[in-house]
Amino acid sequence: MRNRIFLAVFIILAVISITGLNILSGDNTGSREHSSLIPGQENSGGAAGVSDRKEGWGFVKSKQGKPPEVTAHQRDLVKKYNALFVGDSSKKQVTLTFDLGYEKEGLTPKILETLKENNVKASFFVTTHWIEKEPELARQIISGGHVLGNHTVRHKSLPTLPDGEVKQEILGWEKIAREVAGYKIKYKYMRPPMGEYSERTLKLTRDLGYRTAFWSVAIKDWLPMGGPQEAIKGITAQLHNGAVILLHGNSEDVVGGLDRMIKEIRSRGYRIVPIYEI
Numbered sequence: 001m002r003n004r005i006f007l008a009v010f011i012i013l014a015v016i017s018i019t020g021l022n023i024l025s026g027d028n029t030g031s032r033e034h035s036s037l038i039p040g041q042e043n044s045g046g047a048a049g050v051s052d053r054k055e056g057w058g059f060v061k062s063k064q065g066k067p068p069e070v071t072a073h074q075r076d077l078v079k080k081y082n083a084l085f086v087g088d089s090s091k092k093q094v095t096l097t098f099d100l101g102y103e104k105e106g107l108t109p110k111i112l113e114t115l116k117e118n119n120v121k122a123s124f125f126v127t128t129h130w131i132e133k134e135p136e137l138a139r140q141i142i143s144g145g146h147v148l149g150n151h152t153v154r155h156k157s158l159p160t161l162p163d164g165e166v167k168q169e170i171l172g173w174e175k176i177a178r179e180v181a182g183y184k185i186k187y188k189y190m191r192p193p194m195g196e197y198s199e200r201t202l203k204l205t206r207d208l209g210y211r212t213a214f215w216s217v218a219i220k221d222w223l224p225m226g227g228p229q230e231a232i233k234g235i236t237a238q239l240h241n242g243a244v245i246l247l248h249g250n251s252e253d254v255v256g257g258l259d260r261m262i263k264e265i266r267s268r269g270y271r272i273v274p275i276y277e278i
Contacts, residue, residue, distance in 0.1 A: 050199045054159035057085070057195035057214045062238040068216050078214075081202040084189070085214035087242030087278030093271040094243040095278040096122040096262075097215065099191065100130050101155045103250040108137050111249060112144055114258045121274040124249070125149035125191040125213070128176040138181035147275055148183050150174065150190040150210060159198040166204050187276045189213040213275065215246035221254045228257025236264050242278060243270075 060069035067086055070078075078085055087095065098111065108124075115122055124141050126148065131138045141148055152158070152169040153176070161169065170190055177183040190210040192201065197212065205212050219225070219234035231253040235245060247254050254261075265272060 050203055052159065052198045052200045054157070054196060054198050057192075057197065059085075059216065062217065062240045062243070065240050067240050067242070068238070077199060077202055081199075081206045081212065083202060083206075083212035083214060084244060084275075084278075086216040086240075086244060089241045091271075092241050092269055093273045093278065094217075094239065094245055094265060095273055095275045096120065096245050096247065097149070097191070097213070097275065098122060098124045098247050098249045099151060100124060100126045100249040101151060101193075102127065102129055103248075105130075105134055105137070105250075107252065107255045108134070108249050109140075110255050111258060112137075112140055112146075114255075114262070115146070116144060118259065118262045120262060120272050121145050121147075123147040123149050123189065123213075123275045125151040125189075127151050127155050128153045128173050129155075131176055131180050135180050138177075138183070142181060142183055145274075147187050147189065148177060148181065148185075149213065149275075150177075150188070152190070152193055155193040157194055157196045158192050158201040159196055163200075163204060166201055167208065170205065170208050170210060189275060213244070215244045216240070217243045218246040221251035222248045225251075225253040228253050228260070232257045232261045232264060235261055236268070239265065239268060239270060244275070244278060 059074075062068045067089055070085070074085075077083065087093070096115075100108065111122075121144075124146060126138065130151075138148060150170060150173045153172040154169060156165075156169065158166050158169065174185060177185065188210045189212075190205050191213045192205075195214065202212055217235060217238040217240075219231060221231055221234075225231050225234070231251065235247075249255075262272065
């Protein structure tokens with residue numbers, strides 16, 4: 001009898017010990033995976049079971065023509081969901097992209113003029129607010145052969161929104177682009193506001209037929225940089241094969257230096273191609 005009691009106590013202690021070790025070692029993956037989900041989160045559209053941890057796009061900047069460094073985790077997500085941050089690294093070519101949202105307009109006509117003079121096709125990622133406020137400029141972008149890119153309806157951080165709202169941010173943009181600007185969407189690229197994403201939003205974006213467009217070259221051009229030359233230096237110092245260059249349409253330094261920037265990029269042997277060719 002005593003041996004049976006001893007054996008029972010031993011088994012109970014062993015179970016408690018194993019459970020404790022599992023907790024300490026993090027063997028509670030299921031609870032961790034959903035710990036960042038928004039209360040009441042919908043997971044419609046097949047997004048159930050994927051991570052909803054909010055992340056911000058970032059990298060170690062390119063130096064001496066080498067591609068920027070990203071983590072293995074970032075590379076895995078980019079590959080899994082067919083996102084874009086760098087193009088074909090075997091080809092000496094780059095693409096120019098501009099982000100436009102709620103900022104004061106006034107510089108886009110100069111950007112379009114400079115692009116036309118240099119025979120460059122770029123991409124403009126815009127919000128519906130921008131399209132509705134500047135429909136004529138949106139039509140000029142389209143008629144100029146540039147890509148009008150999806151930058152969502154309200155410029156909200158997509159990982160903070162439930163599935164239904166993420167879909168509305170993307171598909172609502174598409175509706176306005178067609179109705180207001182007459183855009184017949186051929187190339188579906190979506191740039192997440194603030195560069196914020198999660199595996200869930202990458203999957204939703206892909207499932208809606210869009211390709212998430214990150215970037216591999218960027219400068220702090222939303223702030224005064226001290227003159228156009230600083231913008232030019234900041235971009236050209238990071239050039240590499242397949243570079244996706246992020247610029248902001250409200251930067252006077254970028255716009256003032258855009259012509260020289262394009263010429264400098266070309267003088268280094270790079271072709272400037274549309275985003276769908278990168």
